[in-house]
Amino acid sequence: MEKTTVNIGSNYMDFVCKFHQTIRSQNIILVYEGEINQSITKAFSSMTEQNLEAEADSSVTQKRVYHVMVECLQNVSKHADSEKTGEPIIPGRGIFIVSHNESDYTVTTGNVIANDKIEIITAMLNKFNALNPDEIKEEYKRMIKESRLSEKAGAGLGFIDIVKKTGNKIEFHFEKINDKTSFFVQKSSINREK
Numbered sequence: 001m002e003k004t005t006v007n008i009g010s011n012y013m014d015f016v017c018k019f020h021q022t023i024r025s026q027n028i029i030l031v032y033e034g035e036i037n038q039s040i041t042k043a044f045s046s047m048t049e050q051n052l053e054a055e056a057d058s059s060v061t062q063k064r065v066y067h068v069m070v071e072c073l074q075n076v077s078k079h080a081d082s083e084k085t086g087e088p089i090i091p092g093r094g095i096f097i098v099s100h101n102e103s104d105y106t107v108t109t110g111n112v113i114a115n116d117k118i119e120i121i122t123a124m125l126n127k128f129n130a131l132n133p134d135e136i137k138e139e140y141k142r143m144i145k146e147s148r149l150s151e152k153a154g155a156g157l158g159f160i161d162i163v164k165k166t167g168n169k170i171e172f173h174f175e176k177i178n179d180k181t182s183f184f185v186q187k188s189s190i191n192r193e194k
Helices: 010-025 038-054 059-079 115-130 133-149 157-166
Strands: 028-036 092-100 104-114 171-176 181-191
Touching (some): 028 038, 038 059, 059 092, 115 157, 157 181
C-alpha cells in the first residue's frame, strides 16, 4: 500500500521540524501560546508537577517551580493588554515556557503590555533585583501590609514574591510592537536542589 502525503506547504513543515528541534535543544518541557485563565493554570500545574516528579527533583525545587509558575501565569492573566489598543483583555493572552538544564528550571512568560507601563515595570524589577535577601524580606512584608489597605499598593507583589522564592533576579525584555504596545518577556530561574 502506498503512503499518501498531503501537501500543506514546505515552509510550514520546515517550521514544525525546526520548532521541534529548538524545543529539544533548549530542554523545553512545556510551551503554550494563547489565552491564560484559571483552568489553563490548573492544567499546566498538573503537567508540570508530573514532569518534575519524573525528573526526580527535590520537593523544595518542585514547590518553588510550581509557585513561580502559578505566579507568572497569574501575572499574564491579570495584566496582559490588547495588541491593537493597549486596553486590557480578559482573560490575558500570552506565551508560557518551562525549561530546564542540569542546574536550574526556567519559567518564561511573554505578553503584550501598554507602553505606558514599561517605565513602572522596569523601575520595580530593577529595584527588586538590586535588593539583598534581607531587604527583599522586609520589602515583601511592607508590600503585603500595604496591599491589605489598597489594591494599587499591591502592584509588583508578584515580582518580589518570585525574587524572594527563587533567590534569583528576574530577567526581562520589552520588544516594541507599535506606538501603544510592546511585548514583555519575563524569565525566572529556580535552582535545582538534589
